[in-house]
Amino acid sequence: MSDSTSNSPDQKTGEETKAGNYFIANYPPFSFWNEKDLPCVESLLNSPSPGKAPLGLYYHIPFCRKRCHFCYFRVYTDKNSADVRRYLDATMKEFEAYANSPYLAGRKPKFVYFGGGTPSYLSAQQLTELTDRMKAILPWDEAEEVTFECEPGTLTEKKVQAIRDFGVTRLSLGIENFSDHVLETNGRAHRSGEVFRAFQWAKDAGIENINVDLIAGMLEETDENWSECIERVVELAPDCVTIYQMEVPYNTTIYQTMKEEGKLSAPVADWPTKRRWVTEAFSRLESAGYSVTSTCTAVKNPQRTKFLYRDQLWGGADMIALGVASFGHLGGIHYQNLTHFEDYCSTIEGGESVLRRALLTTEDERFIREFILQWKLGKIRPRYFLEKFGISLQERYGEILKDWKEQGILNMEGEEWTLSREALLRVDSLLDQFFLPQHQDARYV
Ligand code: SF4
Numbered sequence: 001m002s003d004s005t006s007n008s009p010d011q012k013t014g015e016e017t018k019a020g021n022y023f024i025a026n027y028p029p030f031s032f033w034n035e036k037d038l039p040c041v042e043s044l045l046n047s048p049s050p051g052k053a054p055l056g057l058y059y060h061i062p063f064c065r066k067r068c069h070f071c072y073f074r075v076y077t078d079k080n081s082a083d084v085r086r087y088l089d090a091t092m093k094e095f096e097a098y099a100n101s102p103y104l105a106g107r108k109p110k111f112v113y114f115g116g117g118t119p120s121y122l123s124a125q126q127l128t129e130l131t132d133r134m135k136a137i138l139p140w141d142e143a144e145e146v147t148f149e150c151e152p153g154t155l156t157e158k159k160v161q162a163i164r165d166f167g168v169t170r171l172s173l174g175i176e177n178f179s180d181h182v183l184e185t186n187g188r189a190h191r192s193g194e195v196f197r198a199f200q201w202a203k204d205a206g207i208e209n210i211n212v213d214l215i216a217g218m219l220e221e222t223d224e225n226w227s228e229c230i231e232r233v234v235e236l237a238p239d240c241v242t243i244y245q246m247e248v249p250y251n252t253t254i255y256q257t258m259k260e261e262g263k264l265s266a267p268v269a270d271w272p273t274k275r276r277w278v279t280e281a282f283s284r285l286e287s288a289g290y291s292v293t294s295t296c297t298a299v300k301n302p303q304r305t306k307f308l309y310r311d312q313l314w315g316g317a318d319m320i321a322l323g324v325a326s327f328g329h330l331g332g333i334h335y336q337n338l339t340h341f342e343d344y345c346s347t348i349e350g351g352e353s354v355l356r357r358a359l360l361t362t363e364d365e366r367f368i369r370e371f372i373l374q375w376k377l378g379k380i381r382p383r384y385f386l387e388k389f390g391i392s393l394q395e396r397y398g399e400i401l402k403d404w405k406e407q408g409i410l411n412m413e414g415e416e417w418t419l420s421r422e423a424l425l426r427v428d429s430l431l432d433q434f435f436l437p438q439h440q441d442a443r444y445v
Helices: 038-045 081-099 124-137 157-165 180-185 192-204 223-236 253-260 271-287 308-314 341-349 363-375 382-389 393-407
Strands: 055-061 111-116 145-150 170-176 209-216 240-245 297-299 318-322 327-330 333-337 355-360 417-419
Touching: 038 327, 038 333, 038 355, 055 308, 081 124, 081 318, 081 341, 111 308, 124 157, 145 308, 157 192, 170 192, 192 209, 209 223, 209 271, 223 271, 240 271, 271 297, 308 363, 318 333, 363 382, 382 393
Parallel strands: 055 111, 055 318, 111 145, 145 170, 170 209, 209 240
Antiparallel strands: 240 297, 318 327, 327 333, 333 355
16 A cells, blocks of 8 residues: 655656655645654543444555565565564554454444555465454454455465455455566566466455556566556456556665666656556556546446445545554544564563554544545545535635636536546646645655
């Protein structure tokens, strides 16, 4: 899951891919989260439960076989089985503390998300034990969606069956590309043969919803190879295809190399090329019967393939975050856990809180957060914001909306306002106009 805020590629860095985070995943920006607001989380957890308010659970597994050159997550490639066990024990201790809090009393998760890192790095036995322990702490019997991210090369047929058996409804395969050369050049651990095998196992296991991830603009990507990747996806016919446009944040190996070589632009395709590739991919998928449902997703059957995790989170739901460096949101408070493995484990073992930073948001910030995140779906329902926040979008943002309309990127007819495809694919560069003045020009930290 991306944890970046905006740098507005088109307006501030020209068309080449420069270092930095481009995509908006939350609001207010992370650089405003702080230690001062940490006691708010504690006091919220000691306050009465909001009853049936939607609740989700994010579980972070920070292990990977190898670090991809474009990766900016907190991941570890050097941990042994004792370290893994220690981590799993620590996360369960963290989970117990949440489950015993008055705020969580009587509540059960509506969605569960296993992200990383590589959740599928764990063995089938570890996964089964882990999820049994989680369910004993807080039952999942009301969870409508359980998502699990996989690196194809870590799967076995037995592991896929174990994943199905503990209740996964949505399996997300990080394919990224079908060319072994491109995969190797970008430091990926898997190869394309493992993708086809893993996909078939997931189909055979009867997993309800299979997603595949691709990245447009990996190192050494070409027009020809990209077209081939899209054809391979159409042949596989997954329920959902997610396509990210390559960004090169500062804490990536690619940026390290750029710095050593004194280069300002990353050695990947520029933004217009990446957007063209996504445009071509979406057109091809549409011709194969898919519908484009957000800036990065195309789904085969929009009625059947839901994104509860995304939609609930973008609608302000509570989400408990478990694990090192995890991001959560409870009662209008954003928070993040300690970001280093040793720190995280030893703090929990010592019975202390692992929260690192938090932000108690205002009602207005919560409105802006939902408003900007929902634009990433390519459509907005003005009535939703009027009913939930009492805010008329016309009154609040009349100037910007008029400008978008004049540019031909916004259609305001009917109950739903929609963005043009061209604008949808660069929507992250449009959204900081809606930020409060103190958050304009904020950078990811
Ligand atoms: S598999 Fe994912 S989390 Fe792991 S190193 Fe690669 S990009 Fe990062």
